Amino acid sequence: MLLNLRYVNLIITVFSLLGFGMVYPEGKQVTSNAKLRYDYAEKAQASPNNNSQLEIEKLNQEAIQQSQQKRFPEALQRLQKALDITREFGERSWEAVTFNNIGRVYQSQGQYSQALKSYQQALVIDKEIGDAVRLGKTYSNIGYLFDIQNKPELAIFFYKHCLINREKARLNPSALSLPQPDAYSITVAQTYRILAERLLKQERVAEAQRTMDLLKVEELEEYLQNVPGNQRTAKGIEIVTREKPIKQKLEQTLAQAILLGKELTTLRKISPQKRSPQQEQRIEQLVLTQQQQLEAFNKFITSPAVTAQVEQISRTARQQNLDLESLNQVRDNLARLPQKSALLYPLILKDSLELVLVTPESPPIHRTVAVTSKNLSQTIVAFRQALKNPSRNLKTPARQLYDWLIKPIENDLKLSGTQTLIYAPDDQLRYIPITALFDGKWLVERFSVNHITSASLSNLNTPNQSSLRVLAGAFTKGNYQIKVGNRQFAFAGLPFAGREVESLAEVVPETKKLLDDAFSPKVTVPQMDDYTIVHLATHAAFVMGKPEDSFILFGNGDRVNLRDVATWSLPNVDLVVLSACETGLGSSLGNGEEILGFGYQMQKTGAKAAIASLWAVDDGGTQALMSAFYATLPSGKLTKAEALRQAQISLITGDWKVSHNKSTAVSDFSHPYYWAPFILIGNGL
Template identity: 45%
Template sequence: MEGAQGIDILALNNPQQPIQSGGATILRSDGNILADAFFDNSQLFALNLNDRASNFFSAIAFRVDPRQAVRFDPNPSLESIQANIRDHRNILAVDSRAADVVKTDVKSGNDSGVSLNPSPTGNGSETSHQNGGNPQNPSQPQNSTTTAAASPNPGVDLKTASEVAIQAGLSNLSSLSSVSNPNSLTGTASLSSAVDLLLREGRILEARQTLDLAIVKELDGYLGNVTAPKVGTETIASLTAEQQQLYVKYNQMEERSAQIQTELNALRRTPESQRSAEQVERINKLQAQQIEDSKEFKQFINSPNVASLAKAVSEASLKKLQSDLRAQDRNAVLLYPLIQDDRLELILVTSDAEPIRRTARVSRAELSQAIKEFRNALETVYDPSIDAKRSGQKLYNWLIQPIADELDRVNAKTILYAPYGQLRYVPLAALHNGREWLVQKYRINNITAASLQDFSLQTPTSRSILAGAATQRLSFKIGDRPFSFSGLPFARREVEALTQIIPDSVQLLDADFSPESTQRQLRNHSLVHMATHAVFMPGKPEDSFILFGNGERLTLADVRNWSLKNVDLVVLSACDTAQGETLGNGEEILGFGYLMQQGGARAAIASLWAVDDGGTQALMDIFYTILKRPNMTKAEALRQAQIALITGNYGVLGTEGERIAKNIADRLPVTVTEYLDHPYYWAPFIMIGNGL
């Protein structure tokens, strides 16, 4: 069945009475394929017109096996159904119909076969931290620990998770590195479920690598054509002769599969009704070949020798990652959070030991609510009843307290942070431990994924800045949605100050600040600073945009064409994210960071919310003043600038501090100067990429 714009199937059946077609059912569409129904678990294939299983959605938990067959969870929990509703709330058909399925299930005494009382099983034994604080001392987390109970893991068994872990290793080793290949991994949901099970089995090394690849897959789903870079030659050289032969065979299988897929895509460009008999015969032959190749691939993946190869690659990748951490900062660590229905998983990589796993006992719903409350508190300055420290401490108890002992053991100074899902909408730097903000103890450096991170150590020999500002009010529509942006009067002062601090600089104001004039000069400067409105919205890259002073705008899809080869840092100082009451998964923030690095920039700074009234100017003035010091890293410069606003101590800046303090007192209203220590002014700015 093909549907150009989409396919929508709804059947209130149950697992004991699946839809059966007497053969394979192939649903193919470039739109969304919505299937709120139970199918025969071995006969449903959901693909887009390029045969990628990335547009299939259901309220019922499912996984996609290596053959690309969709396999539904035979006993999904109500919680998992509700989680799927939340995850796909932007697809209204699935949302409304799935809710009806749940309601019908409750009223009918569970006729649909859905379990309303899931009973988690599993054997995880890592430390688990309860949510909330100690009622006797709110500044301290609860001391009680429990054995981490496993949550329902829809549609993924240990054998499947093991196959996924092997493919994660091989995909990073492959010269093609294509997780969208028909013989390869599929949806992000399947990958995160596999990570969940690997963690509960204590296979933390494999879980970390699979989670990293899941983030790459998420980027690929959002932007398209995103692949993890192949492992370096030193890793290949470390393999045994037999393993190298397996590596060659894997590449050959990937290349053959890619060739078949390319030919199929070309043939399918001809509408089905217009295909010749020869074309139909060739398509059938290629599809049959794909089935045979899938069988061969499955046998290959399940070979003990291939498992040994994947393990060798994982171990070599960890050694390389730990070496990169030591080179960046001997006291650097890498933190991955993973949000599950009933808990928050944490994976911590240090430079001297095996990765560790810790678990915080907080449900997805409770964590989501806490994130919203924290975000609201961060943006609320003048209401004393809304306390960012209190809400920041709640998240600290879940995200940092479980790993605090390990951070102390390695004397951590820098946290490389790969945020997951809605955690991308709040800054880690603004968590609070009851005594101080996290940024006062650690440098915080966001990354997209370790496999995509630029760990190179070179720093620019000289700095020059291209600074653009949009100071005028601008209004326009995108479709039916109106946008109106107030002028940024302090943006002019912001860029004028920056070009005085950094010599050999260029400033573009208002009409002169256009996409064309900016792109023309990008490669001539090591620093690119844009004091202009930008909106990052969930959905498609075309929904997020950067506004220029002449009224033009570029979407994230347009930004993909930027050449930033010589750029050390891109700064967007007036971004806004998480507009509206519903949070997405933050893929737009993830996508921006990736696109800047893909274009050649080593790092980017973006604001999670727009700061008005000159507060941004104050922070950026301090940041660039510190950055121009010899041997100063970008991450440390941002940290010191944030601490200067928190403490109000500008004396540490030397003679420049007197100038900055005077400018703040003379130019900013008292309603700003008296509240610069509030995280609204210093916390929204996050560093993404290489912070050296």
């Protein structure tokens, strides 16, 4: 495609985003990796023979900066120069990148037809070279283009193709971690979130549930990187019946364009000086034919017949008669659990909270709650602050959160007979325990709660080992200073941790104790997989930032960070307990990715589940809860999730029994500060 700069529109089109609450990026374009920066001098030194690629990168980067400054003609000139270089040196991947950026410049001016043509040129190249990652991102650009034109059905169709290609690529996770150039309107995670939002707006709840599930996998990828998919994630999302004619036409168009593109590439490898008149004529013919094919597809998808077809999609999909294999797998998982269980997905949007509930017997249930993300965040912060102070009354925010998160689905839970909530929290909801929501009773008095990272990555039905064997480590004395980035943390020994381990050993005779200096990574980690439960009565911190910033402190002062945890091999371990964790350190809450990352890393070790705390608890209260938990667990009559629930209820009611309870500084542990922070992540059986 050649750019005709005479037709560049210098008038900036200010368009209204008629969305469903999603905040789109403003002022700057978003890359797939916000930390990515290009250092051209360093690259030139490392690759002295790659000057053409460096020049293409530089021209693209400068063009985007000029576009952001509304200097559109200069931006297009640079991109045309970059395009010429890509063709001269056969840089096909960068040719696609450049076409994406040309599309973004046209899009910024409101020249949507020109933008679509450029994105399609990128699509053809990405498809030809088989780059599923960039292909998915180009589909996202096209989806976004239709979204800002208020064409939600077409936006959904192309966003889905981003998801489909991304999930295929996830089977080779190293490809997802490669640096990506700035050539895309929104991040992949934003694409998933917007797609879920658009689907929910159309009451296409089964498809939205699938998208929300895979969003959590993508969030893990953004935080940890190299998160592998599996056969369940690789299935992506279903293209529904009324979308299939568009898909068939798209695939046919791309296949034809790729055939022309391959011939075109071969001819362009011949230098212009050496081409014959016939070859020049053939190049012109191929370019024209390819453009005509893409234009024909554009006319097809905007034709009255197809427009009427896609407008029928939402009405058909609302009937929930989709044959979504992934949804059926989730339902089957739920149906085989010993307690009646339901899967709850909240999705936080700018102007609403969306709730999706999946039960074994019915189609996914969707409820919209009219609360802004700002108000929800303020209530979460107020609730968490009250939870962490046992002298404060927290029932006001606890009731409000109950009204937002549980009351809209209260009747659905009752009708389904739900006993266990399998919970996949979103964003800042990861920092609070829903067990402490209140409506006259604490939620824990009604339901067991089992957190998961993603249903697509979780096996909820693997049974436990028949007998309990515990490896218990404790940090009881000493002081350690830990520096993470520019922050300094001071950790003192936990006097009650020793008693916690002693109480555990009394209940489970097959318990091996490691205290203080003997409780080191070198001694502890190699032994873990010989036991069914690994209990670590020590400090752990899940810190916003990088996975390397979050850590578990051992009794000898050594620490293991979140990335190191993933190297552990614990396929025989049913449960890892960290009884003195802290999350949300710092002046403000993030999006909880460090908690999501911890759950996934523990899962990656092969351990079936983990118990961790959302804030550091009075260690006398921790001892009381853990003693109550282990007093119930060995019977084998209760699941881990139900045993934790019963232990928490025993602290509420005062029925907990600890032989040395008179030694505790506090005897009343009924405030949620003591029992609510402990959450179970993973397989709750």
